[in-house]
Amino acid sequence: MIQKIGFSFLTIVVGLLMVHEANANPGKIALEIIKQNCVDCHGGFEVNADVDFKLIRNLRHLRGAPELIDRVINAVSDKTMPPEDSELLEEQTRLTLIDSLKAVLREIEFDKTASSGGMMRLNRFQYNNTVKDLLQLKQDVFALPEKLITRHTPYLKDQMTEMPATVQVESLALRPRAGLQGVKPFPKDSRASHGFDNQDDVLTLSPLLLDAFLRLSVSIVDSPDFTPENVGVWNELFSAEIDTADLEGEIRQRLKVFLRRAFRRPVDTETLDRYTAYALSHHARGLDLTGSMKKVVSAILSSPRFFYRSWSLESGERQFEIAASLAYTLWGSCPDDTLLDLAAKGELADESVLRQTIANMMSDSRVERFMDSFPVQWMQLETLMAVTPDPTIDRYFSLDGQFPATVQMVLEPLLLFDTIYVEDRSVGELLAPSFSYHSPFLTTWYDGNMKPPAVDAIAINQENEVRGKAIADQQLVVEARRKELAEIEQAINNPVASGLAEVDLAAGQAAWEKTQTEKIAGEAMLSPWHRIGPFPAASLDDAHQRAFIDEAAVDLKKEYGEKKWELFEDLTDGKAHQLIGGNCTHYLYRTVKTEVARSLEVSIGSDDSFKLWLNGVLIGQHNEVRGLAPDQNKLRLELAAGENSILFKVSNGGGGYGFYFRANSIPLPLPIVAALKTPGGQRDDTQKKMLADYYLAIAPELREVRAALSLKKDEMTQQVQAAQQQLDKLPKPKSVAEHQADAQRGYDQHVRNLLRSQHFTRVEASDPRFGGIITNAAMLSMTSGPKRTHPVARGVWITEVIFNDPPSPPPNDIPPLNEEAGPADLTIRERFAAHREHASCAGCHAKLDPLGFALENFDITGRWRDSYANGRDVDATGTLMRTYDFADILQFKKSLVSENDRFARAFVSHLLRFAESRELEPHDSVVIDQIVARTRADGYRLRAILEEVLYHSVQ
Numbered sequence: 001m002i003q004k005i006g007f008s009f010l011t012i013v014v015g016l017l018m019v020h021e022a023n024a025n026p027g028k029i030a031l032e033i034i035k036q037n038c039v040d041c042h043g044g045f046e047v048n049a050d051v052d053f054k055l056i057r058n059l060r061h062l063r064g065a066p067e068l069i070d071r072v073i074n075a076v077s078d079k080t081m082p083p084e085d086s087e088l089l090e091e092q093t094r095l096t097l098i099d100s101l102k103a104v105l106r107e108i109e110f111d112k113t114a115s116s117g118g119m120m121r122l123n124r125f126q127y128n129n130t131v132k133d134l135l136q137l138k139q140d141v142f143a144l145p146e147k148l149i150t151r152h153t154p155y156l157k158d159q160m161t162e163m164p165a166t167v168q169v170e171s172l173a174l175r176p177r178a179g180l181q182g183v184k185p186f187p188k189d190s191r192a193s194h195g196f197d198n199q200d201d202v203l204t205l206s207p208l209l210l211d212a213f214l215r216l217s218v219s220i221v222d223s224p225d226f227t228p229e230n231v232g233v234w235n236e237l238f239s240a241e242i243d244t245a246d247l248e249g250e251i252r253q254r255l256k257v258f259l260r261r262a263f264r265r266p267v268d269t270e271t272l273d274r275y276t277a278y279a280l281s282h283h284a285r286g287l288d289l290t291g292s293m294k295k296v297v298s299a300i301l302s303s304p305r306f307f308y309r310s311w312s313l314e315s316g317e318r319q320f321e322i323a324a325s326l327a328y329t330l331w332g333s334c335p336d337d338t339l340l341d342l343a344a345k346g347e348l349a350d351e352s353v354l355r356q357t358i359a360n361m362m363s364d365s366r367v368e369r370f371m372d373s374f375p376v377q378w379m380q381l382e383t384l385m386a387v388t389p390d391p392t393i394d395r396y397f398s399l400d401g402q403f404p405a406t407v408q409m410v411l412e413p414l415l416l417f418d419t420i421y422v423e424d425r426s427v428g429e430l431l432a433p434s435f436s437y438h439s440p441f442l443t444t445w446y447d448g449n450m451k452p453p454a455v456d457a458i459a460i461n462q463e464n465e466v467r468g469k470a471i472a473d474q475q476l477v478v479e480a481r482r483k484e485l486a487e488i489e490q491a492i493n494n495p496v497a498s499g500l501a502e503v504d505l506a507a508g509q510a511a512w513e514k515t516q517t518e519k520i521a522g523e524a525m526l527s528p529w530h531r532i533g534p535f536p537a538a539s540l541d542d543a544h545q546r547a548f549i550d551e552a553a554v555d556l557k558k559e560y561g562e563k564k565w566e567l568f569e570d571l572t573d574g575k576a577h578q579l580i581g582g583n584c585t586h587y588l589y590r591t592v593k594t595e596v597a598r599s600l601e602v603s604i605g606s607d608d609s610f611k612l613w614l615n616g617v618l619i620g621q622h623n624e625v626r627g628l629a630p631d632q633n634k635l636r637l638e639l640a641a642g643e644n645s646i647l648f649k650v651s652n653g654g655g656g657y658g659f660y661f662r663a664n665s666i667p668l669p670l671p672i673v674a675a676l677k678t679p680g681g682q683r684d685d686t687q688k689k690m691l692a693d694y695y696l697a698i699a700p701e702l703r704e705v706r707a708a709l710s711l712k713k714d715e716m717t718q719q720v721q722a723a724q725q726q727l728d729k730l731p732k733p734k735s736v737a738e739h740q741a742d743a744q745r746g747y748d749q750h751v752r753n754l755l756r757s758q759h760f761t762r763v764e765a766s767d768p769r770f771g772g773i774i775t776n777a778a779m780l781s782m783t784s785g786p787k788r789t790h791p792v793a794r795g796v797w798i799t800e801v802i803f804n805d806p807p808s809p810p811p812n813d814i815p816p817l818n819e820e821a822g823p824a825d826l827t828i829r830e831r832f833a834a835h836r837e838h839a840s841c842a843g844c845h846a847k848l849d850p851l852g853f854a855l856e857n858f859d860i861t862g863r864w865r866d867s868y869a870n871g872r873d874v875d876a877t878g879t880l881m882r883t884y885d886f887a888d889i890l891q892f893k894k895s896l897v898s899e900n901d902r903f904a905r906a907f908v909s910h911l912l913r914f915a916e917s918r919e920l921e922p923h924d925s926v927v928i929d930q931i932v933a934r935t936r937a938d939g940y941r942l943r944a945i946l947e948e949v950l951y952h953s954v955q
Helices: 002-024 026-037 059-063 066-077 091-107 124-135 207-222 234-238 247-263 269-284 289-301 318-330 337-345 351-362 365-378 381-386 411-422 440-447 457-493 506-520 540-545 670-677 685-698 700-729 736-755 777-782 791-802 828-837 839-853 889-898 900-916 922-936 942-953
Strands: 117-121 166-170 308-312 435-438 524-526 529-536 566-568 576-578 584-594 598-607 609-614 617-622 633-639 642-652 658-663 759-764 878-880 884-886
Touching: 026 059, 026 091, 059 091, 066 091, 066 922, 091 922, 124 247, 124 365, 166 411, 207 289, 234 247, 234 289, 247 269, 247 289, 247 337, 269 289, 308 318, 318 337, 318 351, 318 365, 318 900, 318 942, 337 351, 351 365, 351 942, 365 381, 365 411, 365 900, 381 777, 411 435, 411 759, 411 777, 411 942, 435 440, 440 736, 440 759, 440 777, 457 700, 457 736, 506 670, 506 685, 540 584, 540 609, 540 642, 584 598, 584 633, 584 658, 598 609, 598 642, 609 633, 617 633, 633 642, 642 658, 670 685, 777 791, 791 828, 791 839, 791 900, 828 839, 839 878, 878 889, 884 889, 889 900, 900 922, 900 942, 922 942
Parallel strands: none
Antiparallel strands: 117 308, 166 759, 435 759, 524 584, 529 566, 529 584, 576 658, 584 642, 598 633, 598 658, 609 617, 609 642, 878 884
């Protein structure tokens, strides 16, 4: 016992001595710890990770390697060094090494040339917002699919300190609102290595992009939407009305104000003169004042002084550069007049004024643009918009092509960030908040029961039996009624054969035949129509005038290319008949026979024009655009005895097309006419039967009995219809499969309605497995593949976003994971084992795998699962940073929360990189430590962190 106490006391004493030595000579103690613990792997017989501590022989060498110091601090902080196969440093030694190296960094006199001067262009988001603010446009300049959240509830515009219980928001990323008509935007900007699109190393300007800027500036002022109603500064900048005869003075005054805002700094006289002269030159060429001002504004928007941001500690305009930096970070736009006035007075050099200005800007409604850009890019949420899980695995994710699940999922982490900002909460709550905002869709999604209601097969089959019997019984009733109706119809056709009338029809038939034969002798007989066409033409007039066939001598056997005459017996006279085609012609041909020469009146309708020939002679025509109607024209045909020919030409321009023809022809059917014209002694049996049947159908002797039967038929027809209607109304049997399909369709529509919901309600985090920026459907879906989860991708996301410690790219000689190799019952962890065993991969996998596999209970779309599709249980155990053992997601999240200081530092790093618009350098670690230290006591509240970052970003 005495020995244990003595050892512990000795450990404490040694620790205190190391701390004292670290404070007195941090470089010396750091080199000593490195020499004792690191040189074997980094400078002995091997040099791992391109780190050779043998080259760091003294404090001067150490101070000359700030990048190395930064790497060592990060590696030792997250306990990835020493590696897994070595013992961890004793905790006091580890902390001493970190503190000592940080102290060395603070001692270094850094060359800050990279951060003290430079230039970069505006990105798409900044360009749109800047032009929109400068011209006070009522809509965006161009569509912005990069804006992932549209807030219909104005909680960022009312300086609220508490979020509403329910908010109306939506994501229009896949169907963004249109910008000004005719505007030609430049392409979306590339993302830097850590996701931000405002970084100076990617915002370059190629010749093609410069040309795009020039075309864009012209298309803005030339847009049909660029009107006094849509442009708020129209009266002060573009109005053609002036109150002075001094045109040059008026233009100069307008441009003086606008140029200061557009170039974000004072404008010298030479520049003002040049743009004034440019406007005057256009006015002198005949453009009015409005057009001339449009030309000069277009020129200003295409100037590098507009679309480039520059900064330099030696420029003499540092105050204006600070104003621009703050505005583009918080507002994504140019500084307003208030900021420019502060810069002009030099007041932003005063710390108290600068901090108050930052606070005022953070309360301005334009801070929404910061919320539109930083959290989206920090959490890499744009990746989610391209996620398309295999529909055979999850059919509901992309059920609605216009509203996939992504547009609901992406709003949850963004609303969480908004709430942390509005309510000024600790950034640590981003990891494990006590609340979340859910739409009805997300609530259903997380519940996991995404299935239509079950159907009761037994009840369905029983009901089908009842329905089937009722249908069968009613069918018997219908059939009985139809049988009775058929008997009545048969009796109507032949009352004599049915025994309902005893009449001799021979005398009546003979008298009828004699009368009809006498009538036929003077009547004309028209044959059915033959038709050919359509023949294409250039126009209606061309179709009407041109002869496509020999119109004076028709030959029905002659063919015209692929067109030939065809018989159409269904073209009944006295009806409108439709034709097909535009700018074309159809011909119709028939014959008319008469025993004697006689006149025949015909009534014609046509859409559009017509011509009519009788026996090869044109006897009538009409050419105009008109719709088809009966009796539009009437012609008198003088028929010769014997056979006559009629050629009817119908032409069309466009639209409807058709014809109408009616003549006083014989009402009797042609076969009856032929039989009547045959002498009685020469008729064959067929003709005799035909005449007998025809007379039987019209015999006046049977009129009374048929009238009585017709009444019975009407009554029975009504009974048949009633029975049939009753049968039709009976519910039909539906199979279990049909009921299941109906349920599925109904549930699909329900899900589609949920996917279009815009209302999100604040809910308590009743299930701690979900919630926060890690365990939400958005992050979990975008780090998965279409068929399986990707633990490594999830691990990489956590190291990049949560810890700001992105891994190195994988070695080129490592093949991708063969997902088909091995037994089908392997878990994903087991399939990855081979990669982990590879020497080149072990280091990264040791850091990434525990993070990714901790999330394996979440499937490819962020829903909970206890086992894989092959039946194997999910193994989510692991160790975080070689310190926190966890058995499930709850313990993993608790471990992350335990590293709140580390997360806060990483968050500050991301935010500083965004504010500085550049990659961070070793000297920035000192600034980050200062910000972390200053905000720690208040629990790392978001607004406090943001204010400190903004303040330090402009120092």
